[in-house]
Amino acid sequence: MTEDEDDLVGRLRAIAVRVDPPPEVVAELARAALSTRRIDAVLAELVQDSTTEMPALARGADEQLRLLSFEHGTVSIELQVHSTGDTVSIRGLVGGATGDVTVETPGGSRSTPIDDEGWFTVDGLAAGLLRLRVPAGDTTVTTSWITP
Amino acid sequence: MLGSPDNDNADLLARAAAGDQVAWNTLVDRHNSLLWSIARSFRLDVADAADAVQNTWLRLVENLDRIADPERLASWLGTTARRECLQLIRRAGRRPTGGTPELLAELPDPAPPLDAALLLDERDAALWRALEGLSERCRQLLRILMASPPPRYAEVAAALGMAVGTIGPARQRCLESLRQVVAADNLLGDRASTGRERP
Structure with missing residues (x-):
């Protein structure tokens, strides 16, 4: 130069x-x-992400579906992340953990119960980063930040 | 004595992972301009650029004890920022999903970053304007190179998804193009301003 x-x-x-x-x-x-660092939680590994395997599952010009799977030890978290415009909803299936799932955004967090078969649903989230955590024995398993 | 200004990254990362705010602030101060330059190079407006930068920092917080090569932290941040920018652009529906970054070249500029009023020096204003006369790739490359402190080629390459070896030649080519645009502007500008007094 x-x-x-x-x-x-x-x-x-x-x-x-x-x-x-x-x-x-x-x-x-x-x-x-x-x-936002959580030293009390272990990070679940992202084992599957639909966006890296195929073009986004677009349902319409303004709608997208993203499928994500996280694992840590015996805990698994499978997510269907559905984005419509500026709103995000999540349908999830948790294995190896029971209780409440907490959805965290940079602005706050909210919890919802995991049902007997491991399912949970969260609606009306703002588009933007989010992550989930579930209790697992004496620790907490968290996903990485997700951009819907 | 110090081989690289970033050779204390391992220490800073470890301290930040232990909750040391001062160490974290040092990492932020050192790299925030690079991340901002990357986000702006993708033509994100101020709000989206702020999101892309913040998302990148959140991902670093999450990975504080997982950075395999601390000396290359800036490249890791560059790659992460690039992903965040592309994700935001995808989400905003500004380009077809699953496309390639080259498509960005066809996008109109949502918010030209030029505020010529802030530039008292006319030649600086002309130089800044001339960037818009470049190819999208050149404009993007030069915007990233404007980060302070000056980024290394490895970091620029990470942000652009290009091979390191291509950055030097591309930089040279793009600066030459910029000179030509400025020269052409000067010719036109001089003609247009004939009769006007110049300080």
Whole structure:
């Protein structure tokens, strides 16, 4: 690379710093992100994701279905994530765990019971990152963050 | 003495994993500009770019004790940010699902990042405008290179999904194109501003 090129990139960088820097709120949220770390939960491994195997299962221009499977030890979490516009609903099947499933978003969390056959349903979630956790013995199993 | 500015990443990651906010803030301060530049290079508007950056940080929090090669953390972040951007673009339905990033080139710009009013220097304003005269790939590459501190080619390659070896030549080609666009603009601009006093 030549000196001229470095000069030009340097000028561009100086301009970007002035006209398009990361907003301060973005940095603040990033610093606050550390609080989402859960040392009491073990991360379930993503073993299957429909979006990596086939084009998204589009049902219409505005609708998408994503199938995800997570596993940790004897605990399995299978999800059908259905997105419609800005709303997300989840139908899930949990194996190896009972009780309540907690759906967590960056903005909060809510719980819903797992039924006798392992199923649960959560409707009306806002589009955006979410993750689920289920109690498993004396620990908690959590999925990674999912982008519906 | 220090081989690389990032050779303390392993230490910072370990401390952040143990809940050390100061160590985490150092990682954020060091890489936030790169992530922002990547998101903006995908032409995400400010709100979507903020989401893509935050999603990337959340994924790092989740993987604090699973980063296999701490010295390459910035590349890991670049790859993750790229995925988050493509996912947001897919979700927004701005392009057909399952498509390739090349399709991005056909998208109209939802929000040109140019705020020329902030640029007092006319030549800087012309240079910034000239970016829009480049191919989409060149504009994207140069926007990522504008991150501060300057990203390494491996990180740029990760963000673009390109091979590291292609970044140097592409950079050279794109800067040459930029010079040509600026030169052409200057010719036109000078003609248009004939008679106008210049400081």
